[in-house]
Amino acid sequence: MPRPRxxxxxxxxxxxxxxxxxxxxxxxxxxxxxxxxxxTSSRISEETRKRILIAAHGLNYxxxxxxxxxxxxxxxxxxxxxxxxDGELNHYFLEVFNGILASASRHEQNTTVFTLHNWxxxxxxxxxxxxxxxxxxxxxxxxxxxxxxxxxxxxxxxSLHANTSLPGVVNIECDEEQGxxxxxxxxxxxxxxxxxxxxxxIGMTGPERRIRGYKRALAGARxxxxxxxxxxxxxxxxxxxxxxxxAIFCANDSAAFGCMETLAELGLRVPDDVSVAGFDDTxxxxxxxxxxxxxxxxxxxxxxxxxxxxxxxxxxxxGAAKPIVFPVDLVPRASVAAPPVVDxxxxxxx
Amino acid sequence: MPRPRxxxxxxxxxxxxxxxxxxxxxxxxxxxxxxxxxxTSSRISEETRKRILIAAHGLNYxxxxxxxxxxxxxxxxxxxxxxxxDGELNHYFLEVFNGILASASRHEQNTTVFTLHNWxxxxxxxxxxxxxxxxxxxxxxxxxxxxxxxxxxxxxxxSLHANTSLPGVVNIECDEEQGxxxxxxxxxxxxxxxxxxxxxxIGMTGPERRIRGYKRALAGARxxxxxxxxxxxxxxxxxxxxxxxxAIFCANDSAAFGCMETLAELGLRVPDDVSVAGFDDTxxxxxxxxxxxxxxxxxxxxxxxxxxxxxxxxxxxxGAAKPIVFPVDLVPRASVAAPPVVDxxxxxxx
DNA sequence: CTGAAAGCGCTTACAG
DNA sequence: CTGAAAGCGCTTACAG
Numbered sequence: 001m002p003r004p005r006x007x008x009x010x011x012x013x014x015x016x017x018x019x020x021x022x023x024x025x026x027x028x029x030x031x032x033x034x035x036x037x038x039x040t041s042s043r044i045s046e047e048t049r050k051r052i053l054i055a056a057h058g059l060n061y062x063x064x065x066x067x068x069x070x071x072x073x074x075x076x077x078x079x080x081x082x083x084x085x086d087g088e089l090n091h092y093f094l095e096v097f098n099g100i101l102a103s104a105s106r107h108e109q110n111t112t113v114f115t116l117h118n119w120x121x122x123x124x125x126x127x128x129x130x131x132x133x134x135x136x137x138x139x140x141x142x143x144x145x146x147x148x149x150x151x152x153x154x155x156x157x158x159s160l161h162a163n164t165s166l167p168g169v170v171n172i173e174c175d176e177e178q179g180x181x182x183x184x185x186x187x188x189x190x191x192x193x194x195x196x197x198x199x200x201x202i203g204m205t206g207p208e209r210r211i212r213g214y215k216r217a218l219a220g221a222r223x224x225x226x227x228x229x230x231x232x233x234x235x236x237x238x239x240x241x242x243x244x245x246x247a248i249f250c251a252n253d254s255a256a257f258g259c260m261e262t263l264a265e266l267g268l269r270v271p272d273d274v275s276v277a278g279f280d281d282t283x284x285x286x287x288x289x290x291x292x293x294x295x296x297x298x299x300x301x302x303x304x305x306x307x308x309x310x311x312x313x314x315x316x317x318x319g320a321a322k323p324i325v326f327p328v329d330l331v332p333r334a335s336v337a338a339p340p341v342v343d344x345x346x347x348x349x350x
Numbered sequence: 351m352p353r354p355r356x357x358x359x360x361x362x363x364x365x366x367x368x369x370x371x372x373x374x375x376x377x378x379x380x381x382x383x384x385x386x387x388x389x390t391s392s393r394i395s396e397e398t399r400k401r402i403l404i405a406a407h408g409l410n411y412x413x414x415x416x417x418x419x420x421x422x423x424x425x426x427x428x429x430x431x432x433x434x435x436d437g438e439l440n441h442y443f444l445e446v447f448n449g450i451l452a453s454a455s456r457h458e459q460n461t462t463v464f465t466l467h468n469w470x471x472x473x474x475x476x477x478x479x480x481x482x483x484x485x486x487x488x489x490x491x492x493x494x495x496x497x498x499x500x501x502x503x504x505x506x507x508x509s510l511h512a513n514t515s516l517p518g519v520v521n522i523e524c525d526e527e528q529g530x531x532x533x534x535x536x537x538x539x540x541x542x543x544x545x546x547x548x549x550x551x552i553g554m555t556g557p558e559r560r561i562r563g564y565k566r567a568l569a570g571a572r573x574x575x576x577x578x579x580x581x582x583x584x585x586x587x588x589x590x591x592x593x594x595x596x597a598i599f600c601a602n603d604s605a606a607f608g609c610m611e612t613l614a615e616l617g618l619r620v621p622d623d624v625s626v627a628g629f630d631d632t633x634x635x636x637x638x639x640x641x642x643x644x645x646x647x648x649x650x651x652x653x654x655x656x657x658x659x660x661x662x663x664x665x666x667x668x669g670a671a672k673p674i675v676f677p678v679d680l681v682p683r684a685s686v687a688a689p690p691v692v693d694x695x696x697x698x699x700x
Numbered sequence: 701c702t703g704a705a706a707g708c709g710c711t712t713a714c715a716g
Numbered sequence: 717c718t719g720a721a722a723g724c725g726c727t728t729a730c731a732g
Binding site: 013062063064065069075084094098101102105111112114115127130133152257264284287288289 | 363414
């Protein structure tokens with residue numbers, strides 16, 4: 001018989017069920033039944049129950065999470081996978097994450113964060129994470145090609161703002177097209193006609209939806225859509241060189257904030273000279289000066305919902321993966337106003 | 351003999367070492383030696399090694415994390431405990447967390463977040479977290495009384511900006527007094543003499559250090575310290591009613607941002623009418639308009655260091671708990687300028 | 701009401 | 717070089 005291993009001395013280890021049982025003069029199972037509320041039909045007499053509780057308290061007993069997970073096939077932990085730019089904080093993620101944390105802790109689940117550098121290359125790491133350390137995984141803003149990889153079937157997934165529909169995965173998103181539509185309608189109602197839209201990467205679902213909403217609003221007001229006014233995210237907008245727009249509608253708040261900074265450098269005031277609008281209504285929108293008119297996505301609530309859906313999937317696997325779409329809210333703030341009356345001399349935008 | 355349990359059908363379960371061994375015609379231990387690089391002295395012949403690798407690949411084998419953790423007494427996971435106001439994002443925490451995440455993933459550790467509502471009451475939950483689910487715990491800004499609770503000895507702790515010294519716990523902090531000193535020196539050099547300091551909760555280490563630095567700088571310039579100019583964090587400053595200061599030095603960036611907002615409501619311009627300075631140099635400082643002069647604490651680097659120290663503690667427990675103090679950097683930005691020359695009529699500050 | 705047994709999936713001595 | 721055995725700490729049938 002091998003000696004018991006002792007990397008650390010036994011005395012410095014946490015007490016086990018066996019220790020509690022020995023102390024109370026009962027078996028480890030009896031202790032398990034009392035302390036960890038096993039669903040066994042058996043009941044323990046009030047007297048031994050008390051002895052066990054006292055012994056457990058005296059030994060400062062805590063059930064070992066790894067052992068429990070191994071026996072139960074349940075880690076009580078959900079994973080969150082997201083791309084977080086090393087060094088730069090991503091407010092979109094942070095607000096979602098805040099909701100996930102709150103909801104997970106309410107459901108007594110731990111939350112483990114997996115950071116990816118890039119969905120395209122790092123998505124291949126996802127199956128490796130489904131090795132029993134998490135019971136389910138929330139993908140925040142995944143953009144990988146589902147055909148390039150088979151997702152594991154034994155761990156349920158939920159996605160937020162997935163760029164493509166992943167088979168068997170519930171996706172949670174907002175009605176982004178409607179948000180873009182309402183935003184542009186607001187700008188139109190203020191009298192703007194030349195509305196620039198700084199969008200995200202071409203070909204992605206989110207940007208495409210915003211562009212669709214943008215175009216729909218313009219069409220509704222019979223304003224022709226000038227393709228030069230739609231510029232991709234990086235926004236080193238050569239197309240804007242000749243004509244400064246009256247209003248800039250950006251695909252997210254960070255882009256809008258970047259526009260505001262550049263406008264300030266050019267000596268232009270927001271909203272007096274140019275109106276600027278964002279999307280997401282993250283902290284950046286509330287903290288900018290002037291505050292940013294934006295489309296509110298309930299990111300925190302979406303994070304909360306993601307946890308709830310994921311837990312439901314964990315309980316009963318194989319349900320229908322019907323996507324969940326949240327409504328959006330237009331939040332008018334100071335960065336949008338009526339366009340200037342007089343045509344001014346147009347400076348070079350970058 | 352009990353039947354194998356089958357909550358899910360066996361075929362839908364992840365492959366185990368036994369499965370791989372069977373497939374390759376060897377024992378599970380041989381498979382373990384090849385696949386999980388067990389440190390056993392034995393070596394496997396090149397030929398069976400290949401068979402095992404092929405079998406593992408075919409079965410899509412992943413070592414089960416819970417089983418590994420149980421056998422190894424090592425979860426490859428570090429915990430992070432912090433108070434995060436439900437609903438409100440805390441940039442101090444987020445920047446630290448960013449560093450922790452980056453460093454943990456570099457060391458192939460998972461990161462689990464535990465959110466507390468309040469250190470005083472929730473610190474009692476900490477021992478319960480040391481149940482094998484984490485190998486070590488980073489406490490971000492703990493403020494509980496160490497005498498009210500014995501920390502578990504079998505799980506190492508590291509703290510960031512701990513309010514009191516916790517026995518056996520390495521604390522990581524910044525030279526905050528020096529930061530406050532340099533900040534007030536800057537304000538003095540600009541010609542300010544009536545410098546308000548909006549500080550944090552009285553009696554906490556951080557605020558006390560800032561106050562000490564503030565007073566040291568004033569003393570160095572032979573400017574008498576007016577106790578009415580030091581106001582606690584909530585800053586519904588009745589003491590400021592009669593005399594508006596030339597400059598306000600806040601104990602963190604969020605407080606400074608709040609001051610700037612109130613000043614704007616009062617029609618006062620920063621820095622033309624009042625200079626405002628913050629502490630921490632979080633995102634808020636860079637995003638405010640005008641940008642906030644602040645004291646830079648390398649929060650992300652501190653998070654990274656926290657992980658490294660914690661891992662060292664996990665490897666060899668019981669080292670000296672020598673605190674780590676980072677230097678600070680003064681970051682001058684637009685929110686601080688020379689005081690206005692003319693005494694103006696003083697409006698009521700709240 | 702209570703306990704002996706087997707199992708979760710991995711490791712680490714140890715024996716061949 | 718390879719395998720049978722025992723153990724990590726818990727749980728869930730099952731038998732008394």
